[in-house]
Amino acid sequence: MKKEIIKSLGILALVAGFQANAQEQKPEQNMDNILLAEWTGPYAGVPAFDKMKVELVKPAMLTAMDKHLAEIDKITENSEPATFENTIVPFEDSGDLLNKVFTYYGIFSSNVSSPEFREIQRELSPEISEYSSKISQNTQLFERIKTVYENSVENPLPAPEQRVIELIYEEFAMEGANLNEEDKKRYAEINSELSELYTKFSNNVLAEEENYIVYLTEGQLSGLPESYVKSAASTAEANGEAGKYAVTNTRSSMDPFLTYSDERELREKVWKNYYSRGDNDDEFDNNEVIKKILKLRDERVELLGYDNFAQWRLQNRMAKNPENAMELMEAVWPAALARVEEEVKDMQAVADREGANITIKPWDYRYYAEKVRKEKYDLDSEEVKQYLELGNLTDALFYTAGELFNFEFKPVEEGSVPVFHEDVKVWEVTDEDSGELIGLWYLDPFARQGKRSGAWATTYRSYSELEGAKPVLSSNNSNFIKPAPGEPVLVSWDDATTFFHEFGHALHFLAADIKYPTLNSGVRDYTEFQSQLLERWLSTDEVINRYLKHHETGEVIPNELVAKIKKASTFNQGFATTEFLASALMDMKYHTTDPDKIEPREFEKETLDELGMPEEIVMRHRSPHFGHVFSGEGYATGYYGYLWADVLTSDAAEAFAESPGGFYDENMAEKLVKYLFAPRNAMDPAEAYRKFRGRDAEIDALMRDRGFPVPEGE
Ligand SMILES: [Zn+2]
Numbered sequence: 001m002k003k004e005i006i007k008s009l010g011i012l013a014l015v016a017g018f019q020a021n022a023q024e025q026k027p028e029q030n031m032d033n034i035l036l037a038e039w040t041g042p043y044a045g046v047p048a049f050d051k052m053k054v055e056l057v058k059p060a061m062l063t064a065m066d067k068h069l070a071e072i073d074k075i076t077e078n079s080e081p082a083t084f085e086n087t088i089v090p091f092e093d094s095g096d097l098l099n100k101v102f103t104y105y106g107i108f109s110s111n112v113s114s115p116e117f118r119e120i121q122r123e124l125s126p127e128i129s130e131y132s133s134k135i136s137q138n139t140q141l142f143e144r145i146k147t148v149y150e151n152s153v154e155n156p157l158p159a160p161e162q163r164v165i166e167l168i169y170e171e172f173a174m175e176g177a178n179l180n181e182e183d184k185k186r187y188a189e190i191n192s193e194l195s196e197l198y199t200k201f202s203n204n205v206l207a208e209e210e211n212y213i214v215y216l217t218e219g220q221l222s223g224l225p226e227s228y229v230k231s232a233a234s235t236a237e238a239n240g241e242a243g244k245y246a247v248t249n250t251r252s253s254m255d256p257f258l259t260y261s262d263e264r265e266l267r268e269k270v271w272k273n274y275y276s277r278g279d280n281d282d283e284f285d286n287n288e289v290i291k292k293i294l295k296l297r298d299e300r301v302e303l304l305g306y307d308n309f310a311q312w313r314l315q316n317r318m319a320k321n322p323e324n325a326m327e328l329m330e331a332v333w334p335a336a337l338a339r340v341e342e343e344v345k346d347m348q349a350v351a352d353r354e355g356a357n358i359t360i361k362p363w364d365y366r367y368y369a370e371k372v373r374k375e376k377y378d379l380d381s382e383e384v385k386q387y388l389e390l391g392n393l394t395d396a397l398f399y400t401a402g403e404l405f406n407f408e409f410k411p412v413e414e415g416s417v418p419v420f421h422e423d424v425k426v427w428e429v430t431d432e433d434s435g436e437l438i439g440l441w442y443l444d445p446f447a448r449q450g451k452r453s454g455a456w457a458t459t460y461r462s463y464s465e466l467e468g469a470k471p472v473l474s475s476n477n478s479n480f481i482k483p484a485p486g487e488p489v490l491v492s493w494d495d496a497t498t499f500f501h502e503f504g505h506a507l508h509f510l511a512a513d514i515k516y517p518t519l520n521s522g523v524r525d526y527t528e529f530q531s532q533l534l535e536r537w538l539s540t541d542e543v544i545n546r547y548l549k550h551h552e553t554g555e556v557i558p559n560e561l562v563a564k565i566k567k568a569s570t571f572n573q574g575f576a577t578t579e580f581l582a583s584a585l586m587d588m589k590y591h592t593t594d595p596d597k598i599e600p601r602e603f604e605k606e607t608l609d610e611l612g613m614p615e616e617i618v619m620r621h622r623s624p625h626f627g628h629v630f631s632g633e634g635y636a637t638g639y640y641g642y643l644w645a646d647v648l649t650s651d652a653a654e655a656f657a658e659s660p661g662g663f664y665d666e667n668m669a670e671k672l673v674k675y676l677f678a679p680r681n682a683m684d685p686a687e688a689y690r691k692f693r694g695r696d697a698e699i700d701a702l703m704r705d706r707g708f709p710v711p712e713g714e
Contacts, residue, residue, distance in 0.1 A: 035060035035104050036097065042416060043428075043440055044470040047460055050418035052104050054116050061105065061124055064098040065131040071095065072135060075144065082144035084152075084161055088168065091145075092466055092516045103460045107420050110458075111477065113450040142177040145169055160515040163682055167518050170316055176304065183303050190300045194633075197293050202631035204284040205624075208277040209249045211284075214270055216245040223262035249273050258366040264358070271363035278624030279601065286624040287600045293630055294595035310591040310637040318526045318644065318685040322592050325640045328647065329585055331699055333611070335708035336581060339574030340614045346372050362618050369572050377568045381492055384565065387548045387557035388496045390445065390480060390489035396547035397503045400537045401429075404669045405511060405677075408432045409441065421448075423482070429472075429510055439463075439472030439510050445489075447479035454479065455498050457505030457531075462520045463512040474506040488551045493565055497535050504534030511677040519682040525641035526685040530676055532649040536656075539566065540663045570707030577706060579620040582613055584640040587629050591637045600624065648689065650701035652676070655693055 035056045039045030071094035078086055108117045135141065149169035156162050176187040215236060221229055232245035232253075239246060247257050247270055254274045258267055278286035294309075301312040310322035319325040347360050347368035360368060401407040409427040417426045423446050429438040442460075444451075460473035478499065483489050491499070508530045512520060537543055539562065548557040589607050590598065597603075604623045621628065628635035635641075652672075659665035675683070675692040683691075690696060700710045 033060050033063070035101050036063055039100065041418075043437070043473075044468075046417050046440070046473065047100070047103050048418055049104075049107065049420040049424075052107070052420065054108060054114065054120065057101075057105060057108060057117070058120050058124060060101045061098075062127060064101040065127065068095040068098045069131065069134055072138065072141060076138065076140040078144075082147040084148050084157060084165065087144045087148055088161070088165055088516075089466070091141075091168070092164065092464075092518060096467070099461075106458060110452050110456070111444055111450075112420055113452070136172065136175055136177075139177075142172050145172060146178075160519065160682055164516045164518050167316075167521065167681070174304070174312065174316070179303060187300060187303055190296050194293060194296050194300075197289055197296070198630070198632050201278075201286055201289050201293070202627055204278050204286050204289065205627060205631070207284045208280065208625070212249040212273040212277075213239065214247040214249075214266065214273065215241055216247065216266070220263055220266060221245065223260045224257070225260060228256050228260070249277065255366065258363060259370050261367070264364070267363040267367065268361070275362075275618050275622055276624075277622075279622065286630070290590075290600045290623060290630055291595070291598060294590060294598060297591070297636070298595045308592050310588060313591070313637045316523070317638075317641070318523055318689075319640070320686070322588055322637065325637075325644065326585075326588055328644060328699065329581055329588070329640055331711065332577065332643065332702070332708075333581055333585070335703060335706075335711070336574055336577040337612060337614060339706075339708060340578050340617060341574075343369065343372070343572065343574045344614070344616050346376075350375075360616050362616055365575060365616055369575065373568075373571055377564070377571045379564050379568050384493050384557075384561060385490040386550050386552075387561075388491050388493065389549075389551040390491060392547045392549060392551075393491070393496055393499055394443070396538070396543045397500065398427075399546065400500075400534070400543065401503075401507060402432060403542075403664050404537075405507060405673055406432045407438060407507075407510065412440070423448075429474075437471050439474060441506060441510070442473070442475035444475065444477045445480050446482040448482075451477075451479065455502050457502045457509070459509045462509060462517065463514065464517045464520065465515045467517065472510050472512065474509040476502045476506050478502070490551060496538055500535045500538045501531045504531030507534065508677055508680070511673055512680050513678040514680050514682045519680055521681045523681060523685050524638050525644040526648075528642070529645040529648040529652075532645055533652050533676075536649075536653045537663060542664060569705075573706040573708070575617060577708075578614065578617050580642070582608060582611070582617070582619040583621045583626065584643060585611060586619060586623060587626070587635075587637055587639040590623075590629070647699055647702045648697050650705045651697040651699075652689075652693065654701040654704075 033056050034048050034051045034053075037048065039047055071090070075087055075090050075094075080086055108114075109121065145165075145168055149165050152162055152165050157165065176184060179187055216232065224232075229245060232247060235246040235248060236242065236244040247253050247266075251274075254270055257270050261267055261270075278284065297309045301309050304312060306312040308322075310325075314321050314325065319328075344360050347364070350368050350371045351358055351360065351364070358364065398407075398409040401409065408430050410430070412426045412428050417440065419426065419442070421444065424442055424444045427441045427443075429441055430436060431438060439461075447453075455476070455478045457474070457476050460475065461470060463469065463472045476499075478495075480489050480491060480495070508527075514520060544562060545556055549555065550557075586604060586607060590603075593603075600623050604619075608619070619626075623630075628639055630636075656663045656665060656668050659668045661668070671692050675688045679688055686696070703710045
């Protein structure tokens with residue numbers, strides 16, 4: 001569950017990515033604007049990151065959107081009957097200038113943001129929304145797409161063309177393009193009402209996070225780490241409560257407090273504040289908002305002819321329908337509950353031995369779990385870090401890419417490719433045997449003011465035959481702390497794993513071998529799988545022995561330490577899996593039940609009772625603050641997707657582990673590239689996986705990875 005952006009620059013993704021209200025305004029012309037200029041220089045042209053200026057963004061965006069709309073007009077003005085060649089090809093080819101400008105926009109937004117840029121972002125938001133609906137609501141355009149689609153049902157096109165027309169048609173149809181005028185009007189009204197409710201939902205949660213701060217006094221700090229106390233003191237001071245210590249009502253404050261604080265009554269208070277967000281029977285209560293959202297979503301998909309929201313949403317996901325997603329969750333659920341029982345027993349034993357005279361409650365879980373962790377799984381993270389040096393890890397990435405993808409990474413000459421900050425380094429990627437140029441890899445490793453947190457991957461230019469098969473410009477971005485000159489960058493095991501994860505996304509971009517831009521698009525329950533899988537190479541013997549070396553002595557990380565790391569990965573999986581699954585199951589139940597029968601507070605309680613939810617655990621996100629699902633549509637009936645991708649990851653990793661050459665088996669590597677990476681969305685994900693594995697994914701490997709018993713009879 002990593003914070004990141006995977007930005008597909010496909011036109012549809014761009015169109016679908018923005019939603020808001022709109023206002024008309026004429027774009028200003030600016031032909032000298034560098035953001036609008038062709039990319040020049042080596043590698044078939046690269047972005048002029050060294051010349052970009054924030055004041056150029058708005059005129060460039062307006063001009064580029066205008067240009068894209070003019071390209072669309074040209075398609076619809078064609079008086080010839082619609083064909084793939086005269087409609088889909090130019091549609092796929094359109095928006096090139098906007099993609100280029102959007103690359104700069106992305107850098108300003110994620111890597112070098114500023115108050116000036118955020119103001120421009122606010123100004124552009126309605127413009128982008130207006131532009132986007134001019135394409136998605138374009139009746140003439142859709143009529144032509146529909147003609148091509150219907151003809152293709154009669155006379156199927158070659159595979160890539162058929163896949164493209166199906167994806168494009170489906171995207172438009174799912175957004176109501178087939179409705180009659182009256183229904184279209186209602187559809188638009190529903191969307192606008194929903195958009196207001198989403199904003200209200202998240203504003204309510206935000207208000208509840210701000211309104212329930214617990215202030216501690218000097219005598220209430222027992223157990224808390226020094227770093228926590230320090231930041232709690234400065235937060236209190238910023239709130240005008242100098243001398244006290246603030247526990248804010250957010251996950252990043254609540255989680256460590258519940259893990260470390262010895263004050264049980266305060267733990268209960270902090271826990272209750274956090275899990276009651278949006279459920280306090282006051283002006284910020286979200287229960288009515290949820291009811292309205294569910295009803296509107298249901299009405300909207302009914303217009304389109306679906307039984308429920310989940311059925312509509314999942315049709316183009318790998319799971320395909322809510323039944324498949326539910327089946328997976330219900331298969332894992334009993335083992336997670338059984339593990340919770342063991343975890344609670346372990347924790348109760350610790351509490352009894354300490355003479356605490358308590359029964360484990362939800363606000364005790366993290367606290368006693370931490371004590372169990374220290375006893376059974378203790379891992380000195382500082383010791384581990386000594387073996388994880390950033391330069392070595394980067395070489396480990398290149399080694400892995402060489403073994404699996406036959407890619408070779410060479411640093412480009414300093415200054416030959418423009419960058420937006422001196423910390424950014426660039427490598428040239430070629431095929432090891434043929435020397436053929438694949439693309440570039442940009443790495444922006446360090447945290448700084450104006451850069452968003454977390455780690456992410458993106459492309460500045462994606463691969464497609466239609467657009468000339470130009471070199472891919474891929475990038476990885478992290479937030480490592482920049483060391484003093486000459487000092488090594490040492491990272492945690494988690495951060496090293498994330499480094500591999502994001503590199504997996506970059507490899508997915510670099511390995512693309514597709515004909516049309518739309519085939520680059522992502523499938524929500526599938527696109528995290530490839531990058532999660534790549535994480536597994538960090539702990540292979542080859543990487544360990546070559547690259548996980550002590551930064552001073554060069555000694556390879558000891559076997560016992562690696563064994564401890566692997567053992568620690570199964571720690572507390574009962575808690576983690578149960579709190580996650582409870583939310584994912586509720587998400588699906590909300591969207592497969594008649595909304596007239598739902599009173600959220602009661603519905604949540606009754607459903608969880610039926611599922612046998614342990615009383616020591618609460619949903620990771622309780623309904624009245626489940627932002628993934630109710631503050632927008634991104635993850636509504638999509639929360640299961642994390643588990644879905646985990647199943648694929650465990651199953652695919654086991655295929656490597658069991659093959660003759662293990663994780664470096666040549667035959668497996670070939671299939672990995674051919675079926676899981678290169679096709680992107682050109683092949684149905686379920687079919688692609690079957691080709692890779694020889695069968696559908698099974699959950700057994702996931703159960704083993706989490707330390708759960710594997711169900712019998714399969
Ligand atoms: Zn990811």
